[in-house]
Amino acid sequence: MRPSPQFGHSLINPILHRLNATFQPIPEGHLPLHKAFFSPWRIVQEGGIDPLLRGLFATPAKLKTPGQFLNTELTEKLFRAAHEVALDLASLNIQRGRDHALPGYAEWRRVCNLTVPEDFDDLSGVISSLSIRDKLKQLYGHPGNVDLWVGGLLEDPVEGARVGPTFLCLLVDQFKRLREGDRFWYENPGVFKPEQLAQIKQVTLGRVLCDNGDNITDITSDVFVLPREQNPAFVPCSKLPYVDLRIWSDCCSDCRSSAFPNSITHVPTIRFRRRAQFSHREDREHLFMDLDKVTDHELKGSFSEGSYFAQNATQGSGEGRAPQPSPKLERTLEKSKKSGRSLGRNDSEDDLGTYEEDLNEQRIEGIEALVEQLSRTVLELSKKVATLEDKCGSGDGGGGGGRRKSVRQRRKCVDETGRHRARGESWQKDPCAICSCRRGKVHCRVKECPRVTCDNPRVEEGECCPECDDEGEDIENARPAPEA
């Protein structure tokens, strides 16, 4: 519900504080809000974005008081630089709610199972200031006419919150719906791996400011709490946890193959297990690395070709040089390369067994999905082939002329010399065999010869059967042989 998050307008500070690296005001000084509108040049010429960011986390937000809900920079001078007559943010908020035909404040209280006021005294429990209730009565006449943004904003805050019960209810409901209606919600199973989620959850707004400022080096541990409320007031940015993006690395053991669109690494839905070297320090402990003996430097150096560090390392020696593995680690890597296994915690000359298990696990995870996908494809293709076969073998009935023609063509034959034979055609394949074309297939009958008893039978040219010189002596009558 749009008006409820607009409660944020009541928290806007009329002054933008601008602080230098030691949290002192910059020479150009702080900035009245209306002078900040439509003046991006100030960021370029007046010290960049860092002074503004420091002002946001190191100075208090505006206090919402019964005397002032929105500061006059917003109600009297909004966008004055761009409009001949300045705008009024409060009026805009009220008007926009009416544009959308939103029910009034009292109706929303009903939605939230809160008491519905019949007169303005009924509101004394949630809007304790009598003068405010009187002003409302004067303006609206009846509680049923009060706009949601106005009534919600005027409620006394619930303990521990910056909003009253109505906005609290609507904000909770809104954000709950946003989360539950979002199938890509980052905490949903399958959206991120647990170790990636762990990385995301440790990020703070402070980390975001450190990473996105030009040169913010110190910050409060909790940017929502004033420095004076924290001990120490400021910490170096390096102390705040950061996202380790190596956990998102999708490289399988050979990144070169990922250049080929049909390689296994590009088959959708297949994600390979993360390599042990890319794990958190905590994870690495059970993912084989002997951390007691291997330093972080060695660990980075141990990344093989295609790894994050190898890809980003500057060639050559000197400062940008890629960290090199220690001789011990190199030997271990060499050994694991030869055996085709990944590095293991208990790696030793004699102990090779556990790695094979891990490697298999890694492969099966991808291959199972691939096999499943291929099986589905094969099944679909088989169905299509069966359908086509059905259509072709269903005789001449049905189908268009084109199809009948193709069926007739299919019923032609090709003989042993590669010559086309018409349906029903017969030909002498050789002196002993007569063939014919039937239903697209060549059928041959081989002549059966009579038995001969002479010692030197002869086969005349163009004849099939052997004969003795003494013709007819021992010859039985020829009869057709069964179909070949």
Ligand code: HEM
């Ligand atoms: C200098 C600070 C700010 C200025 C000048 C400002 C100004 C505005 C303006 C002009 C609108 C459009 C009003 C309309 O015509 O309907 C708007 C909408 C809105 N503002 Fe702000 N705002 C500021 C800060 C904030 C903050 C801190 C929050 C919340 C924490 C907030 C929440 C919203 C929301 C939820 C809308 C409605 C957005 C929509 O309709 O899609 N604003 N704001």
